[in-house]
Amino acid sequence: MSYARALRCRKCGQEYPLQPLNRCDFCLSPLEVSYDYKAMARGLSREELAAGPRSMWRYRDMLPVEGEEVDIGTGFTPLVKADNLGRELGLDRLYIKNDCLNPTYSFKDRAVSVAVSKAREFGFDTVACASTGNLAASVAAHAAKAKMRAYVFVPSDVEPGKLVGAAIYDPILVKVDGSYDDVNRLCTEVAKRYSWGFININLRPYYAEGSKTLGYEVAEQLGWRAPDCVVAPAASGLLFTRIWKGLDELAMLGLIEPVNTHMYIAQAAGSSPIVNAFNAGSMHVNPVTPDTIVKSIAIGNPADGHYALMVARQSGGGACAVDDEEAIAGVQLLAQTEGIFAEAAGGVVVGVLRKLAASGVIKRGELTVASITGAGPRTQEILADIVRPFAVQPTIESVEESIGALVRSA
Amino acid sequence: MTKRQVMFTFPQELIREPIIYSLGHQFKIVTNIRRADVTENRGWVVLELEGEEKDIEQGIAWVTSKGVRVDPVVGDVVEG
Numbered sequence: 355m356s357y358a359r360a361l362r363c364r365k366c367g368q369e370y371p372l373q374p375l376n377r378c379d380f381c382l383s384p385l386e387v388s389y390d391y392k393a394m395a396r397g398l399s400r401e402e403l404a405a406g407p408r409s410m411w412r413y414r415d416m417l418p419v420e421g422e423e424v425d426i427g428t429g430f431t432p433l434v435k436a437d438n439l440g441r442e443l444g445l446d447r448l449y450i451k452n453d454c455l456n457p458t459y460s461f462k463d464r465a466v467s468v469a470v471s472k473a474r475e476f477g478f479d480t481v482a483c484a485s486t487g488n489l490a491a492s493v494a495a496h497a498a499k500a501k502m503r504a505y506v507f508v509p510s511d512v513e514p515g516k517l518v519g520a521a522i523y524d525p526i527l528v529k530v531d532g533s534y535d536d537v538n539r540l541c542t543e544v545a546k547r548y549s550w551g552f553i554n555i556n557l558r559p560y561y562a563e564g565s566k567t568l569g570y571e572v573a574e575q576l577g578w579r580a581p582d583c584v585v586a587p588a589a590s591g592l593l594f595t596r597i598w599k600g601l602d603e604l605a606m607l608g609l610i611e612p613v614n615t616h617m618y619i620a621q622a623a624g625s626s627p628i629v630n631a632f633n634a635g636s637m638h639v640n641p642v643t644p645d646t647i648v649k650s651i652a653i654g655n656p657a658d659g660h661y662a663l664m665v666a667r668q669s670g671g672g673a674c675a676v677d678d679e680e681a682i683a684g685v686q687l688l689a690q691t692e693g694i695f696a697e698a699a700g701g702v703v704v705g706v707l708r709k710l711a712a713s714g715v716i717k718r719g720e721l722t723v724a725s726i727t728g729a730g731p732r733t734q735e736i737l738a739d740i741v742r743p744f745a746v747q748p749t750i751e752s753v754e755e756s757i758g759a760l761v762r763s764a
Numbered sequence: 765m766t767k768r769q770v771m772f773t774f775p776q777e778l779i780r781e782p783i784i785y786s787l788g789h790q791f792k793i794v795t796n797i798r799r800a801d802v803t804e805n806r807g808w809v810v811l812e813l814e815g816e817e818k819d820i821e822q823g824i825a826w827v828t829s830k831g832v833r834v835d836p837v838v839g840d841v842v843e844g
């Protein structure tokens with residue numbers, strides 16, 4: 355049994371039954387799952403949670419799922435102490451939450467696992483999404499596991515590796531010939547036309563809750579405490595707000611001390627509507643038209659932008675963007691210091707971390723967690739020019755000629 | 765008849781113009797404002813449009829041609 359009790363409007367507080375519904379009828383603001391925390395607190399302890407499965411489903415009682423979960427083995431990903439990267443950046447207590455190590459290689463599995471579980475519970479036989487790749491793969495994989503149909507809409511400029519990453523699970527893949535805005539417009543209409551479980555539309559409140567588990571895990575893995583600082587990428591802003599909600603809930607349930615974590619938003623400069631608003635001192639996010647190679651977080655009109663801003667402000671955190679070059683440098687630095695190959699969104703996090711540490715916003719001694727949310731191998735084209743092998747003949751003389759000097763100087 | 769929820773973002777030079785009024789009049793659309801914030805130099809309005817599909821399409825095209833940015837209120841449907 356779950357402790358979820360209603361959907362609640364984040365703006366005006368109006369409540370709705372737990373249905374496939376994502377927006378308040380009155381003020382058109384997003385809805386959020388609310389829980390009976392008193393009852394939840396009675397049923398939970400650190401020991402019990404720690405004895406659960408080594409996946410995100412160890413936190414099942416804190417998620418809005420009633421029936422059997424659709425689980426492909428997501429979560430409880432490593433939290434690694436990143437001493438080498440920390441030394442480069444001037445941070446003594448840096449950790450990396452490595453969410454590249456989820457079944458479809460991004461944190462999206464957390465959100466989608468909950469959303470598809472709910473879709474099945476609601477009686478949908480079909481799920482759908484519009485995605486630049488990570489969400490597409492995750493939805494297709496979960497639909498395969500749940501034996502549901504999946505319709506996946508992608509823009510025409512999606513990287514080939516991301517297409518393969520979704521197609522392998524055999525969804526109905528629809529590539530839209532048009533601009534980013536066209537895809538958005540089309541998919542809004544598609545969602546209205548067909549009665550599907552649309553992962554980030556009518557299932558969005560449930561989808562959102564899955565991301566909380568990243569916050570829960572970080573706290574548990576640190577020995578039941580919240581970090582001093584978190585740096586996380588934001589596209590729609592949902593993950594960012596839910597990491598915070600996860601930490602906040604643990605404190606509310608008495609599982610950790612009151613949270614004093616500074617939350618920092620990382621975006622790519624070519625698509626940074628939330629960072630722009632933060633810097634302008636505004637609480638309203640003006641949409642932009644994305645132009646960046648960091649496609650997985652290139653969202654121009656972020657659904658939860660306003661709420662991500664609130665978290666950054668209320669937590670005494672901030673928001674920062676880096677350009678494409680800095681993002682790629684970040685991907686390389688992370689790989690070359692910690693052996694973790696992230697996609698460009700991870701490079702953005704590392705680039706932002708570098709800036710925040712260099713400017714003293716994040717201090718050397720603060721326990722800082724960088725959320726690395728997606729793996730690199732599906733978007734190799736952005737790194738094509740790093741492959742410069744020494745070409746040799748199959749003779750020892752040729753090897754000596756080519757790399758002999760290098761070997762001797764090592 | 766159909767309904768569409770949208771967000772208009774106005775640049776400074778359009779803030780004094782009665783765009784929402786004209787939209788309602790010229791395109792036979794009922795406009796219903798739900799949330800808004802307008803200052804001297806910028807403004808946004810979240811509203812619901814009700815009318816015939818083709819009138820709403822034409823109305824939005826007209827508003828866009830005036831220089832107003834039109835976005836879905838749910839945020840972008842495409843995700844990463």
Ligand SMILES: Cc1ncc(COP(=O)(O)O)c(C=O)c1O
Binds near residue numbers: 461843
């Ligand atoms: C790798 C990666 N990181 C971060 C995000 C940000 O997610 P959100 O839309 O919750 O802000 C996404 C998805 O959009 C993503 O694919």
Ligand SMILES: [Zn+2]
Binds near residue numbers: 366368380381
């Ligand atoms: Zn409301």
